[in-house]
Amino acid sequence: LFILYSSGTTGMPKCIIHGHGGTLLQLVKEHQLHSDIKPGDRVFYYTTCGWMMWNWLVTSLASRATIILYDGSPLVCDTSVLFDLADTYRITHFGASAKYFDALKKMHKMPGKTHKLESLKYVLSTGSPLLTETFDYIYQSIDRDICLSSISGGTDIVSCFMVGNPMGAVWSGELQSRGLGLRVEVFDENGVSVQEKKGELVCTAPFPAMPLGFWGDSDGSKFHKAYFSDYPNVWSHRDYAEITEHNGVVIYGRSDATLNPGGVRIGTAEIYRQVEKIDAIEESLVVGQDWRDDVRIVLFVKLRSGQTLDDNLRDDIVKVVRKNTTPRHVPKKIVAVPDIPRTMSGKIVELAVHNVIHHLPVKNSEALANPEALQYFENIEALQQD
Template identity: 50%
Template sequence: KESDLVFEPMPFQHPLAILYSSGTTGLPKCIVHGAGGTLLQHLKELVLHTDIGPNDRFFYYTTCGWMMWNWLVSGLAAGATVVLYSGAPHAPSSPPKDPTRPDQPDMLWTLAEAEELTVFGCSAKYLALMEKEGVKPRKSHDLSQLRTVLSTGSPLPPQSFEYVYRDVKEDVQLASISGGTDIISCFVLGIPTRPVHSGEIQGPGLGMAMEVQGPSRERLTGSAGELVCTKPFPSMPLYFWDDPDQSRYRAAYFEAIPGVWRHGDWAEETASGGWVIHGRSDATLNPGGVRIGTAEIYRQVEAFDEILEAVAVAWEVATDGTHVSGVDTEIALFVRLRPGEILDEQLTHRVRARIRREASPHHVPKTVVQVEDIPRTVSGKVSEIAVREAIHGRPVLNHDALANPECLGIFRALRTSRGG
């Protein structure tokens, strides 16, 4: 009963939640977030950047362990109806929406139709999978109420933009958003009043002093560098759990580039005012001294129907060419293929040729290897760092954060088979 509810007043930044970072690049961080700053940030992003209000039906496919769950729940503060789903995202509809393809994995699009969703959120990998599986909701589902499609978790490549506007719905705002568990919100995201450019995030969040900085801390436009935030913002963590002197907090964000928040993303601010995330800056590739973001390679690899998933890492080489700690690095590309497909010489050539043509000769992997599985975190993110450490025989620090650590043996064996 309403009369029985008692709300105890708390300080504005009373601890709200403990979130663990995904552990994609290292040991998970145990992050304590505050109530007031989180709510302010979420309301800004949901109401102003996503245009969510009382008439909206808002869905984001997420587990309760991903920060997108917290972001979704804040939709209630915007007055929206929040739609939840518990189940496999790639399950087929029952009964099938398209009788000619009863096994197509379109369950979430059927949910979007049934619940008349206005805002649909998913991961970039989900959209890539939908395209590979030939799912075309525009032909099989009534998505007339859908206004916005949100994507996060990894960079959204241009071909996924093309897929959404071609096969999902023509008149939607496709907003790729990027931030992290560390800030329980976004650095760059959608802006409803600006055009959508393929492969780009529309712009920085309101009040977020975002820059891309070069080696001398100069601001860059049109080339890649470190993504930084130069001023405080409401949803900065209160502290890390069991970090009484805040030394780990400072080391995580402020020591690499003093005076600014360095998030660890390798990014680019484009001439149009958009933003591109090229990958994690600590997982960038540096063959021959040319720094490359892994997303630049994934954009090309994901175009192949035969390839379900890929991971690109730097393989250290000595001057004699053996794969050991040395003075240079080569790009190694590991691919997981569809059942029944084989990485033969022809497919390898096609992959390398596309990367050379659409990216550059510097992006072409020296080694391309088919693997049965690729390590990913419990939130579904591919862990490039785990692969890199495994192929060099070094300890994998984020082992406990992986959903499938058993597959690391595949990569450790490669070190033995290839020398070093």
Template identity: 50%
Template sequence: MMWNWTISALATGCTIVLYDGSPTHPSPATLFNLCDNEGISVLGISAKFLSVAQQAQVTPRISHQLSSLRAVLSTGSPLTEEGFNYVYSAIKSDCHLASMSGGTDIVSCFMLGNPNLPVYAGELQCAGLGMAVEVWDETGEALSEGKGELVCTQSFPACPIGFWNDPDQVRFKQAYFDVFPGVWVHGDYASHTAQDGYIIYGRSDATLNPGGVRIGTAEIYSLLDAMPEIADAVCVGQQWQDDTRVVLFVVMAPGHTLTEAFRETIKRHIREHASPRHVPAKILSVTDVPRTLSGKVAELAVRQTLQGETIGNASALANSEILAEYHNRPELRD
């Protein structure tokens, strides 16, 4: 979808700067060097990149000029409150930080930034133009507060008209309109805030449900972001004894190992800052986290691996071979 965005941006008369390669090579400050060298005014990055830069203690506010930088756009996954705080404290205090959420399927955003509105840490500022966005509960009632399904109740300009090789639109309707007939269900677990903004808690098909309590994985990831010992993580639900238990896989940062003492530290940190329901029943170490080609954590693929199911779309994974580490773990048999 970024090809479409890039080509469209040229119509405004702006100049596009593309960086091809790892954004942390040769250092996590590479993109900020680019901002100074090329006079970039709008920097588009991912929430994961901000997390990596924060863990590497990169402070462009001190090390760089960034005089041209006016806006930072973050997408790919939910940006945590810590991510917002990092941008304003360590990158630039007077830029416009916009966390955005939409999809390749609509080549657009359901929620995004607005330079005329205040920014609240952890929130996407507003719904996009032409998007009748609401958050619904399981019965199809709109929620003014609380977590539920992100839906779009009316047709919108960027709505696709169907799938290739789906002449009767069977797959298209199953993908978006099966849950609430005639209403687009995007598959995000979200809430509508008092500021008329939105919070995304992760994919609704990957939410955790221990003891019947629905938990968004982003709630756990945001707490782990504050722990420099953890480089990456993926959290899923495993069917266990007629219930669901939370299983957390962590990639330890260089120089750190997952000891029993540190497992208890993780559990205590999550319990104190979230709730006992959020605490993982199992915490296991892995060398990497499976991600899609666009860099998103592939929670569903991990859950399917744990349950012994066939991976729905393994070709969409950038590192599907890593799932072998998750398969048939003896620690998950008790």
């Protein structure tokens, strides 16, 4: 049905083959049961054709919904263009990346006051974890009566492991539920299923949207290494996550990008959630730097126009991270950069930056939308000092 390339955030993009029946069944389930898409609904998701959310969006035609397409920047017309579409075409389901909603929040936009949004009943977000504060922003500034679903899956399964639940409660900062028919669990370091504890996100039983394999991987060895090498017959999704007391899920970042200062495992999203509350910061990227037989946390920030990384801003960053997490989460080095490298689908590439600061080769530069940004991380003097 689909042949998709992964984004390349953690290495060379994988060429993934997705089958017909299982993929369609999975997506129709997500649309109709988890997103309440009905015949006649109008579904919009801001996405490029290179992101799996394009496939997700197009497949809503199987539920006899109408899809709305838009090609261009989401921030033109004083950032109102997407909500103009929502009014003009009476959109019922409005989806975009978490970064888009975060940007609206930082610009103090109030779409619920500037637009009618009379048909809107569902807002979806994916691409990265939606901040707790952004949950609050969407309900306060867009519409209090919509169902807000932060969802997560990936190109690997061209669908979601964590989805919405139109009949359930929405808890700020949590993905509402695990998908029906999917045995999604979190394993601790001993491979034991746990709840209310951080660990590896896994799926312990076969599922309809499991890919058929990788193109050109005739013996299946690359496919097995990618998903089944950690635990026998268990799909490892490479997310560092926690199942909450509400049976929701919190994702703390990619498990292969977790930080280990002093041997304590920290998800990168735990730091992003705090840093991106600060209006002066447009975007950030955090990595671990090997330093004196340990790992220290290095935070790179791209500042908004007119802002400077001075001592006051550094202090603000340190204070907000320490107050809302732990002293171990506080970056040892904070460095301003002109740009942050990202994939074609907009995901930041922590592994590539990690390799650059450690003078290691970057294997996935062809997958980057702005590979020239990697030069900003080379030979940084501050990273050669205590």
